[in-house]
Amino acid sequence: MINLELPQKVKNTQMMSHQLAAGVFRPIARKYDKIEHCEIPKELVPVGKMLAAAGSGGKLGADGGGGGEGVKNGGNMMGVVGTTEMAWGCCGLMLSIPGMGLGNAAISAVGSPEQKEKFGKLYCAMAITEPGCGSDSAAVQTTAVLEGDEWVLNGEKIFATAADRGDAVVVWASLDKTIGKAAIKSFLVEKGTPGMSVVRVEDKMGLRVSDTAALLFDNCRIPKENIMGNPEIADTEEARKKAFGGVMQTFDNTRPQVAAMSLGVARAALELAKELLEKESVCPQYNKSFFNSTALEAELYKMEAELEASRLLTLKAAWMADNKIPNSKEASMCKAKAGRVGNYITLRCVEICGSLGYSEDALLEKFARDSKILDIFEGTQQIQQLIVARHVLGKSSRDLK
Amino acid sequence: MINLELPQKVKNTQMMSHQLAAGVFRPIARKYDKIEHCEIPKELVPVGKMLAAAGSGGKLGADGGGGGEGVKNGGNMMGVVGTTEMAWGCCGLMLSIPGMGLGNAAISAVGSPEQKEKFGKLYCAMAITEPGCGSDSAAVQTTAVLEGDEWVLNGEKIFATAADRGDAVVVWASLDKTIGKAAIKSFLVEKGTPGMSVVRVEDKMGLRVSDTAALLFDNCRIPKENIMGNPEIADTEEARKKAFGGVMQTFDNTRPQVAAMSLGVARAALELAKELLEKESVCPQYNKSFFNSTALEAELYKMEAELEASRLLTLKAAWMADNKIPNSKEASMCKAKAGRVGNYITLRCVEICGSLGYSEDALLEKFARDSKILDIFEGTQQIQQLIVARHVLGKSSRDLK
Amino acid sequence: MTAQAIDLLFDLNLTEEQRITRESLIRFSNVEVQSISRLSDEDGAVPADFYDKTAQLGLSLLSIPEEFGGAGMPRSPLSNMLSLEDLGKGDMSLALGTMTPLSFVNVLLDQGSESQQEKYLSEIADEKFKVGTIALMEPKATFEATELDTTADKTDAGYILNGEKSMVALAEDALSILVVAQCDGVISAFVVERGAEGLAIQKEEFMGLRPLGLYRVTLTNTLVSDSARVGGSDNPFDVQRVVDLGNIGLCAAAVGCCQAVLDYVVPYVNERVAFGEPISNRQSVAFMVADMATEIEAMRLMVYRAASRAEQGLGFHKEAYLAKVLVADKAMEIGTNGVQLLGGHGFTREHPVEMWYRNLRSVGILQGVAVV
């Protein structure tokens, strides 16, 4: 039966995450934005332990679970709802919780039991992007060559979240660049492995507390068993496509989570803007039709409508994942919409609150800085539009680029 | 010296055109929208004669003139300003004035003295588009083959404005389809020439009074001298490009004129919406900052700003043409902006006036129907963006398609 | 409506009953509605037998109590909303026309007394198409449903109504018109019956929704009895509920229409070749289509949520309000982009996109129809 309200158990997750966000993240959000580069913020250490104990690590992208037969509201929906709340508190801090890296999610999804055992408790980053390729994940230039019992990695990675503070990194590399997508595999590299170095930690506009590092692999040797998934390169065109499709599918589960970050930041901005405006007697009541309202009310209604639309798209994509319904199109839809809406809302909230919005006295300006990357990373707006378009039009990536 | 006000002589043109628009077009705009298909509206016959006597026929795209040395405000600016006013009255009627067809403009621009003599006084339509090609003017499939002293035309044309009511049609056809753009020439075909027939007159959403016809050429024979411009196909790649470039350049002069139509229709809508709203005590005074206004005021301000921006872009493009400054980029800029803004404003004006806007009692709904095609014909929004992008990025049509 | 007793999961699946109803409605929409859509638009009227065909779907009858001639099924805003989406995909005008009696029925079921239900619904509950309709809007640019110019004055004989109503669907054929009016400082509603004195009905012409039949209803000292007043001083007429449920219905029809746009343009842009390739290989075309699909899904979910809350007896004013804000904006965007994607062809009446453009412009305007 059609119901778009959250059930109690999801609301519980929401409430707990909100408490964490309001109690721990919000009060220190400005401080760490100012500090920018630092060790793992000490306030986050107990948070990481708590979440690990609660089994939240790597749960992103986990499937349904719970609910017995029939429809399920599981890990994906919990993830989306929890992420929204935490990002509401501070998206940068959420991305800095030790043990909750994107690498952890990958290990949890496709790691072998041994890998899960060994790396599951570490703080694992993910390194995909390279200087020469942005959203083009198939153009990975980093190579992995098997020499005896070791893989030898060479190449450069950028924009690896938590790669400086993390204990290990999941690295995408190609076994054979002449083959393309199908030869791309991921590898586990522990911090301190000779040949891997952090080139720099980026200075960024937003998400400043979150470390974004560039890594260099210079004959970096790792044990043979540190490859994730099947070490063979598929030998038919069909199988190769499928193999890379499998890699890309992991994004189907993470895109709604990034959309959720956008939702959280945007809602934070909208709520704060409303608070500030209420003090000046602007109190939207939904009691006049749109064009009979004041300009400020109309702006707030528009933002609220766009935010709610993005939220429902994101919940739908998560709900599909929980219920094992292929959701590649919907995952991109929610990421595209939430990304652009999040950026629009946060920027607009700064504007409608004038000097109060632009000031560092409030967090609105920070939200407007943080939100921008959420329309870029994990696939830009344009990449999401491409994916949606290919689904809707029935096109291959060759026809529509 | 920078001055964006119109000089008196242009204002005079504006005033005269406005009188014509207000006195002749407006009162009969609804009537002919309802009638749709008819002979040349009788009210337009004296208008055509008057304009022909004033030498306005084919003046679109004429160069500067007047003003002596230094900067010029000439035919292009007069054209833009006059067109805006007439379209303000009724764009469909403006396009139906006998003797003022697009074909007349082409003859005036590139016709031989004999052709001007013979066809200049006729009402000449222009037939470019074909069922298989929209904005792709280079893909013309209609052929022209010289047999003895005659050209034999074969093919089908659509969307030819005034081709049913006109006395003659300027037809684009290819001398050799294997050669492409460079082989495209234009031909003068008189009404009643055997082999040319009007297949149908389109039923349209807007501009209903203006006839838009589909033509069939079935071994249609015309005299050898009815070819316009150089009958030879350029023999070097360079010369071919240039030849087609010359054909396309005529569009540089007409795009601002079509932008002007958009401006006229949009301003008509905005003025009418303001009139209706003023009766209900909505009177924007520009006395509060944007977000401290009411939603209706803010909407009106936004529309007014967008309209004014489009108007200035259009004036600039015309001013460049008058002063012999290459304006291909600016012509596309103004067409792109005016086209999208015109459609946005007319649709919005209907919305903010509610049932009064949607009703046939006022002309707002008609403006919203008329405006849509102005973002499409003479090169769609997307084609204009392509042209601007190629200029800004320094790209060829091969790189950026 | 069922109160939310149990802790429902987030779910987008239809119930078995809804699925079956949808299937038959979609079939009806494809076969009977879409096929006459263009013709009806050109005629500004529906074929003579169309509405009687819709009556056989029994939509208006369904929730009327059995004792008044209906099927006595539970009143379901959600199912009504789905019906509007399905019919709207076939044709918005015909969808709104088909649902006009149901709008009237729903308001009386929600807010009418039992005796009013008996009196006014019994005559609607028929196998032929019988019309009741709602007269809410007034001919004003800044119309606001809670601030009406139409008045009702209490006299000894009953209430005397004066005012001008606009965009009243199917008024000419209506047995009963629910007129919303200002009475003693509050918004109230009165059922005016066919042929009442001082009641004048005149066809209005609009940009779109041409076959729907929208009328100007003028009331000049029209007297109705006390019993014609829906709601009273102790249970005042809830005009906001009518507006909100109407917005849900209208938005659902618009979502259906937008889906029709998308379904039409996809094969078109895939087949249409320019510059040597299908135009859908160009990002400007493909992204426009992608955004259409995304926004349709977004609108649909907004409307579903509002309807589902109404169904469950939860508050739904804000949800309906926001759905309307979004849909008024995005539906028109889709309408205009639908034409754009077809270029010059989209501007001709050979293709339906221009009609959808005109119909979708109504979404930001219309109120008090399609009350689900």
Added chain:
Amino acid sequence: MTAQAIDLLFDLNLTEEQRITRESLIRFSNVEVQSISRLSDEDGAVPADFYDKTAQLGLSLLSIPEEFGGAGMPRSPLSNMLSLEDLGKGDMSLALGTMTPLSFVNVLLDQGSESQQEKYLSEIADEKFKVGTIALMEPKATFEATELDTTADKTDAGYILNGEKSMVALAEDALSILVVAQCDGVISAFVVERGAEGLAIQKEEFMGLRPLGLYRVTLTNTLVSDSARVGGSDNPFDVQRVVDLGNIGLCAAAVGCCQAVLDYVVPYVNERVAFGEPISNRQSVAFMVADMATEIEAMRLMVYRAASRAEQGLGFHKEAYLAKVLVADKAMEIGTNGVQLLGGHGFTREHPVEMWYRNLRSVGILQGVAVV
């Protein structure tokens, strides 16, 4: 300002004088401004010698009468606007800082008495950078320049000022601050001199314009003499003129900044390769760039028209208002698209686009600076 005596042609050519001034300003902007832009942003301050270098351009001096130490050139809103565009292309913050004294000068030239000009402008007219500034804004989301909370009360000793001003440029270094306040029901302005009692100045931190130095100025029973009041009951202070001329200046700086964005992204998207081709071969990228170019040109013309009308002594309130509406919208769009085109790289402080994003957000907010 020259009254429009002659019938001017529509013209976009610069005068010879303007052309020469522009050339040198563009050179200065490229060499001296742009080169320190990022550094200044990171430091939240300009290098020590920067403003004195700008003083050598003589911008503030130009229109001050010779008897008060200036060059006695005609006051030219148009030339000032062009300077802001050129400097804004190098850096918005530094452009606004550079023009801050000129803002103060212009208001006094327009609205001050001769004795006020003598008193306050003589000290600004120096080869070193001397600051006068305007305190108009207040810390309120719904700030409106014509409805101020800061008050001035007439007493025997003069006027007593109370209130809080926000975003006052370079206040800490200012010799004079023109405080706009409510006085006897009308908006008035008062020159408060450095070190006045009850004057507190505190740095404010913002999302962007970090090197500019914007201050909170608090006035607590600050007494100024009668002669400090600019305008009076017979010639009331024209705050709208200040707002309008300030909007023209700010918008011009924003146009310059947007041009910098365009000039930066064009080579970037032409060189950046993804999926085997320069990303500029993709329509989504190319059209974004095309729209940037179009909107920059549109903004520029709007600003030029308002400035040119001001220059000619024609009314320019509506033109300045509409320019601001357009620029606030499109400049931010260009700011955010500039980052988008660089993808993840645009989010790092290695490239200037993120700084422009932050700076351009100020356009919809700031008032009473860059009065041309």
